[in-house]
Amino acid sequence: MTADPRLFAHDPQRRWSEAPAPAGWHELRPSPARARSRTALRSAPEPLAAQVTEALPGEALERLADEGEWTWVRTVHDGYLGWARAADVGAGWTPDLEVEALRAHAYAAPRVSAPIVAELCRGARLAAGAGEVVTEEHRRWQPVTLPGGQAGWVQAVVLSPLAVPDPASFALTLLGAPYVWGGRSAWGLDCSGLTQLAYAACGLSLPRDADQQHAALSTVDVPRRGDLAFFPGHVGLMLDGRQMVHANATAMAVSVDTLGEGEYGGRLLASLRGYGRWPGPEAR
Template sequence: MWHMTLASTLPDARIHAYDPELQLAEDALRGVVGDATWTYPTPQPVVAAARLSLRAGPQPEAAQVTEALPGEALERLWGSGAGWVRVRTLHDSYLGWAREEGLVPPPEGEALTVTALRAHAFAGPKVSRSLVAELCLGARVVRVPGEVVVEGGRRWVPVALPGGAAAWVQEVTLSPIPEPDVAALALRFLEAPYVWGGRSAWGLDCSGLTQLVFRAFGRPLPRDADQQQAALESVDAPQRGDLAFFPGHVGLMLDDRRLVHANATHMRVTVETLGEGVYGRQLAAGCTGFGRWTA
């Protein structure tokens, strides 16, 4: 048996971890779900070893609900006993099931954030050396002792990848993004492939794109389109940088009519004009509102 203090509604299972079948719940839900027979495990801090798929269930065929980026901070909540673990992405509290081998202990040292849309880590400070990891905007590596190596005008930084493996990255992949313009950053993703649940330029979905570009400038957004709409201030007249919302979809406005979005219609990131063309008219008819970051 299990109970809730509010029997009419369940906590949002996207961000609140509980499992009536296993009688497990996160400690924050103690007294809200479950009873004396339930277990409330202590979360364990971990990070994603590489881009890590979080799925709706502990099965390889389950839908991907989100993706953790290399080095991104997570909580390990509990396991399924078959190599799958329930995890939470700490930056947005989103939950999913991931493979145990995709998790590593949090690193120690100075964290560096990748600012290139897509990048690679190399086995040595030279472009002809072998690739040892794929990186992306928002991924995190750790600076390790050692001098920056200059080779052919390129500056190479020694780093440790999540899990501790030694590698080298070009300094340019860590350079600050020049202008705090979410729309300009989103436009750099044009033609990136659409992937349900994806959060990187290797493949991403609509709310993954908007979350990623806002986060790059220290503006955290929730994971899903409906959560993002609830988090932003509603506005009637959109401007550059506002979000446009549709049933199950979100795009980022470039001005009062054009938007950039990752979409399954074109299976890539594209620009549309509301009200123009077949797709633009469809989007305009389905628009449920606009949201603006005001924090």
Template sequence: MNNLDFRTHAFDSAAQLADVALQGRLDGQGWKWVTPRPVVAACRLSLKASPDELAAQVTEALPGEGLELLWGTTEPWWRARTLHDGYLGWVQAGDVVEERQWRPDLTVQALRAHVFAGPKVSSPVLAELCLGAQLQRLDAEAVEDDHRRWLPVLLPDGQEGWVQEVCFDQPNESVTALALRFLDAPYVWGGRSAWGLDCSGLTQTVYGAFGKVLPRDADQQQEATQVVDEPRAGDLAFFPGHVGLMLDGKRMIHANATGMRVTIETLGEGAYGGRLAASLSGFGRVQ
């Protein structure tokens, strides 16, 4: 079991529970093999390090993203895994819904957005959205209001609402241009959206918008990228427990707990830039 990563391989030695996919890879007898059950995040869903509301957030599932439930413990907690990157955490049962016939066909392109109860900006807000959130278009007519076009949508939890069509417009931009849109977004450990995100959450989310699936954590991302000596725009810069996205050969944008937000640093310049340059472990290029 030494070669299994606890962040992505689901097993509990004490309870003798394990993902059925690990059959033949675990030592010993008496394992109970669990078949994952597909579910969907009903909202921006915090995955915890342990089944405790006060436990650290390890990652976040975005509205409409798929997960798998593995096994439960003290109600209402379940061991869960995100589908897009296979990352494990604990979720509360009330924050996920059965997959049923969930067929999302709309992906939010705005950094932050809202679902409204009606096709007017004065309507009550039903839910928060973010870049990458997935919704289902209802089979109903769009509504034009004061030169604004509203689409009727279905949320994962079954609620119906309205979102302005502009929130789904995909801009023609580069990886670095998208990253710059996150400038000053707050830092949140384990976060993956512009409501709050961490260093690897930023790089994963930005590249995910271009169909490039990066692992969740900085060390995993370093292993998954091609090593380069001279960085260019879009390359990743790695440090112990940290990652940033290069804007050019020197400047880097990153979500960091020093500024508690997304900032730009120049490697080797200033107190923080100097510390970063001194701890730099290498650059990686996303393939």
């Protein structure tokens, strides 16, 4: 079986490959790295190449090879390959804080009027900074070190875990979030980015792309809340037997649609390829 090029680093043009590399090729040796900010991973080392996925601030990466201003990396959490600007990839370090808010900012000082120094999102990783927590007008400010090494402050509330009863409930918190091809955060995400994020909020790890998610789940004929619905190149998360929440390029946002209802719902139902259910015990 041919290795999936989204996951296995093998480049005939550059004669690069991870082990086992063919004779005469350069064998890639991954080194630990972290994304300095929300970082686009592209299909090629070119600024206009398609974004295939996104690394969140502070997210763990493997650096595979460098070419000019670009570096070939793999996201550790799902093993996905892509090209990032080398300036957006830093050395490996050990964060000890995780952002729980859907969207957040880091500030230059512990007050809301201070300049914003970083854009954060759920899943961003930070390190506790030097100094003590500061209370200002009943707000608790946590000093942090950002993935690029810069000092900043975040309100402690953005680090507080959110109650997530199930993946469908989490997906609904993202209604209206912009559709972005390859995106994985509330600042912008695609269909499989939404389902991966929603399942992860409940401790369930899905692969990155819709076809990979389809292969990972158990096929069911009658959907229930939390199951995934699959279409050619698309995936949505079922709210019940007919309603589905999904990030889509028709609304250019996360929206709720009903299979078989209206012109768009009719097209969705006609192209439905089946439903998938988490194969083991549910996390909630």
